[in-house]
Amino acid sequence: MSGPSSPLRLAVTGREGQVVRALLDAAPAAGVTVIPLGRPDLDLENPASVAAAIAAARPDAVVNAAAYTAVDQAEKEPERAFAINAAGAGAVAAAAAGLGVPVLQISTDYVFDGTKPAPYVEDDPVGPTGVYGASKLAGEQAVAAATPNHAVLRTAWVYAPYGKNFVRTMLALGATRDELRVVADQQGCPTYAPDIAAAVIAVARNLVTRPDEADLRGVFHMAGSAETDWASFAEAIFALSAARGGRAPAVVRIGTADYPTPARRPANSRLECGRLARLHGVGLPPWQASLATCLDRLLVET
Ligand SMILES: NC(=O)C1=CN([C@@H]2O[C@H](COP(=O)(O)OP(=O)(O)OC[C@H]3O[C@@H](n4cnc5c(N)ncnc54)[C@H](OP(=O)(O)O)[C@@H]3O)[C@@H](O)[C@H]2O)C=CC1
Ligand SMILES: Cc1cn([C@H]2C[C@H](O)[C@@H](COP(=O)(O)OP(=O)(O)O[C@H]3O[C@@H](C)C(=O)[C@@H](O)[C@H]3O)O2)c(=O)[nH]c1=O
Numbered sequence: 001m002s003g004p005s006s007p008l009r010l011a012v013t014g015r016e017g018q019v020v021r022a023l024l025d026a027a028p029a030a031g032v033t034v035i036p037l038g039r040p041d042l043d044l045e046n047p048a049s050v051a052a053a054i055a056a057a058r059p060d061a062v063v064n065a066a067a068y069t070a071v072d073q074a075e076k077e078p079e080r081a082f083a084i085n086a087a088g089a090g091a092v093a094a095a096a097a098g099l100g101v102p103v104l105q106i107s108t109d110y111v112f113d114g115t116k117p118a119p120y121v122e123d124d125p126v127g128p129t130g131v132y133g134a135s136k137l138a139g140e141q142a143v144a145a146a147t148p149n150h151a152v153l154r155t156a157w158v159y160a161p162y163g164k165n166f167v168r169t170m171l172a173l174g175a176t177r178d179e180l181r182v183v184a185d186q187q188g189c190p191t192y193a194p195d196i197a198a199a200v201i202a203v204a205r206n207l208v209t210r211p212d213e214a215d216l217r218g219v220f221h222m223a224g225s226a227e228t229d230w231a232s233f234a235e236a237i238f239a240l241s242a243a244r245g246g247r248a249p250a251v252v253r254i255g256t257a258d259y260p261t262p263a264r265r266p267a268n269s270r271l272e273c274g275r276l277a278r279l280h281g282v283g284l285p286p287w288q289a290s291l292a293t294c295l296d297r298l299l300v301e302t
């Protein structure tokens, strides 16, 4: 454990993931030290590798930001998805518990079945529609079983100027096509990875400095504070791109039935984030503001 005057030490699983990269970017200004832990030293598919790697980082808190995130591919390799997202998450939480430090488990809107006609709150019934969501739900349960000193932070539709995400996919496809077909009947809350990083750091600070407050533990929704659908999100991406001199192909709004995928996605996975605001004092900006920031960075960096 670092002393009172030294920066908070956050051990984070993964090296190149969107959330890991955003945490590394945010660390200096936030006064935290982020220690990324990844393969081959820490491999979530090999639970025996986890505890020693985390202990060597001497963390004040552990953030499990690594996951098997290929939603369609997971349908073909459920064993791997569960090994990484469920057993791996449990091993990370057990390691944190062994060191007496809190664990922050990043989870997903895809734990829900999408049939609720309103935004989801934390204690709404879960019902994942695919292997990825089911494996992440099992991860939430494994973390809770390993230690009460946890926060499960469910986020959604993550994008960043780097990594694999919908914004970069749209811009890449838009570079060569005049028309894109995008589903308009799946609703959710796009979330900018740097906004996640700021929120994770704030929650970690609360958990470390207020070890006895049960209200700060448990499940929290942590997504961008506005909702949309994928087609409208694509339209916004291209409007911002055009305003910056980029291409703006036409977005054709289609239904999920016209865009078959191996994994079924929830029709509604909007997350209601009031609990995080009330108990942790943390709120994320609306996606419209962060998307503009993201496109500014993309135009400079690519
Ligand atoms: N992307 C999204 O839209 C959403 C993501 N989430 C959740 O947020 C978290 C962060 O996601 P995001 O940053 O987008 O993830 P990415 O897909 O960008 O990156 C995945 C990360 O997981 C690491 N990883 C994968 N397998 C292993 C393994 N066996 N051992 C160690 N590390 C591994 C990767 O390692 P390496 O760096 O070595 O490649 C990488 O750092 C995850 O828990 C995800 O489930 C929740 C909602 C939406
Ligand atoms: C590329 C493309 C996708 N789509 C659809 C497919 C899908 O329903 C939706 C989004 O596509 P993606 O593949 O980016 O979405 P997906 O991989 O399902 O994104 C999810 O990732 C995991 C990790 C999460 O945790 C979720 O919160 C969510 O962000 O857009 C189109 O309609 N047209 C297109 O041209």
Ligand SMILES: [Mg+2]
Binding pocket: 069, 070, 071
């Ligand atoms: Mg995907």
